[in-house]
Amino acid sequence: MIRFRGRVRSLGLPGAVLFAVGTGVILHVRRTLVRELRQLRRVAGAAQDAVLRPLPSRVGGLGVAAAQLSAERGAAIGGDLYEVVATEHGVRAVMGDVRGHGIGAFGTVAAVLGCFREAAYDEDDLGGVLRRLERALERHLRREHPASVAEEFVTLLLVEIRADGEMVALNCGHPWPYRMGAGGVEQLAPADPYPPLGVFPLPDVLSTVDLGHLPPGDALFLYTDGAQDARDARGRFFPLSVVLARVAREGPLAPQEVLRGVQSALVDHSQGTPADDIALLVLRNDGFMPPGVRGPARTATTHPQPTTHL
Template structure:
């Protein structure tokens, strides 16, 4: 009988054995011994048994065809009826093989999509319905069929400095741009809590992008033995950073991204008209990064952030999607909910493109609910820009 000491997890004992063996210079596990947590047979799930089960049906179909041809006297006859029967037998064998291969490929495709969907949902997490007194709605459409996330990114986080928002668009689309999306989003989620000024957040994103491009260039050219002098050519990401204070004051830093629209009543106007900075990764950031003052977001007003896949969407005749007109038609729905505005814009976009966007599309709608009800409050946002931090309530899913 084996007794396990209470309070010592099996995984902890395994790690202690490995550490003790490493200190003594001995192998962690005796030859032939099975490590804890690993099934017998040398790997998880008995790979030899799985391979045998996978090869069993094709081997059976093949053996059936060969046996019929060699052992059945009827297969040796040259009469028309015998030939028709032989053809039917071999047609059935071939059909069985094709169906087995198709079933195997479909099962692997479903598994791959499940893994990709789980990874993508972790990378671009669903936004909560409310953050810091703002009502949110967001959606993304990938240009790659079967991909839920492409080269567009967005995030909304309540910090002690205000609610900070990022919207970005990586060059390219689909699954190939996920690595850059992960680098930018990971840096943003850390920097928004550490940097007092919005310019500091942007510089952190720029450093993360530069580091990612250098590591990617080194991986593509391992023979150099060191990172090349210049990162991967023609790789960049457009980024829009917003900071919304407790009183509704909006500041922005724009690196090559389309300016969002402000929805107020039945009007849809651009948030600002300042010239944006170059995209991250294309050129170094300037030494001075003053944030653009975009006025105030009054209670009930909204912002619509989007990527250029929305404006660049074309119909069958080559005409661009009329985003300002679509926003003007749906601006009144903001009083209902941001979801209504989002639904209206995407419905018109898909109708315009024939339900096949050529580029990744992302849309984020914000509505200022502060002061609209007693429960709107200022959850997660301080009373002053540099005041005492308030408890955060990001509502992550």
Template sequence: MALAVGTGLMLHLRRVMLREVRQAREVAVAAQTLLLRPLPARIDGLATAAVRLSADRGASVGGDLYEVIATEHGVRVVMGDVRGHGIAAIGTVAAVLGSFREAAHDETELAGVLARLDRALARHLRGRALAEDIEDFVTVLLMEITPDGALHALNCGHPWPYRLGGGRAEQIAYAEPLPPLGPFPLPVDLSATPCGHLLPGEALFLHTDGVEDARDTQGRFFPLPAALADAVRGRPISPRSVLRAVFTQLLRHTAGRPKDDIAILILRNDRVTRAAALRGAGNCAISHTRPAVGGPPIGPTA
């Protein structure tokens, strides 16, 4: 009798615990869905495609973040990676995204946007340090795409994006990033890095370091440049097709179990303006010789 009662009690407690875990996960997923709202298919003339994958098996929450906002200063983009992953990272994601959504409209310069993010993150991390006795940081990439396609960026410890076009994939810059936000103060003199132009039909491929750092069973890193070159070779750039091709290769490389959170964001310039058309026509004759910003192109040059 006592054994039957004990067994029944254990089964009841197990059901209660599973129900609480399931409810907590559902709340976390709902919270992150509100934070990382699905992007519209088009934002101010830019076609979009994006994906996130949490490293926590069975979870859909993580520490990677992105947002794209059309402002009077141009389209502004943030991509970031919070130290750690899973439910614990959601508060930091909220602090960064909340600040960006306000500052992207308010600040004339990207430097002002980054300063606002830094202050918001510092307030959040001070509260967490007092409560949990931990230190944290966030890698952040800020980008601005003006109406004529000019690219400017501020990079704090994040991987540089790739420009896709003409059958090639090339990093937009090779400059050493600033340190991640959190542990160190921002430089006093802060200015965005010019990264050329995004011509009509070209696309930006933004990602978190979980993509390049993904390893196979033998410890080899995912060959992102080769995957991108293969995805754009000999065909028009479709954000969804590129996303599907790269993501499929990445999952195959990791046997479907990446060890870190992953986020990918692709933006294609679908704007057709007189200035862009003239610039595109002028670049067509020399596109096979256009150098990458600070380094060689990746992929075929024909």
């Protein structure tokens, strides 16, 4: 029975049967779609863990913590990347940001990370690692996006932390990191970066830049530009340096605590979902570097990188 314009009209037996069947079909389809959506999210999460695998809490004498916030609500996959490995040359880390976000950028993330995990061990210097990444990106884009290869790019920051705490880096269009310690919070910006990887060919000569020293107890904070560009409801940018200074004042620079403080502030500032993917990485010098992780005997090349206007 249904009420229509103040009068009760009978559906009749055939109508009632059709109504019941139709309702059952709709509910079945809805349950099926919900199950498939959950399965897709599980698959996406598994793919994310396989490619952007969770980092251990310690790598080569450094305390480590990392996290990612996706710009797509409910998504497990984003366009940011990071990795930290202990090699005979020192601990090497990469932080990168693929143009775009979500599933469309995930193939490029996989290509870059897969190459880094091999090159970081094989190459004697960061310049060799970066050239390997450039070739891997070019191959991937020509295979997967031949029509728009010129429009795709990745910002990258490569950092090498040696056994004595000395740090060198190569930067391709990426935000410079912050050093956090007893003396306060300082953004390290020793030179203008190269263009993002994929925009122009790398120059013939690549010169690493000196990031200074990371004393025991101090931390290096790496991030993608989604963090500093996050806006609140009034359009104000996220005050990253202010938040880092507050976190540093509130307690010891335990990587997970630093990460938790920044991540919580970001979620509050952007009201839950940022406009762009965000990746955060904290590396703290715990004061002990295993014998297998040694700094190279050579002196780092610290010539400034050229200024390039895009």
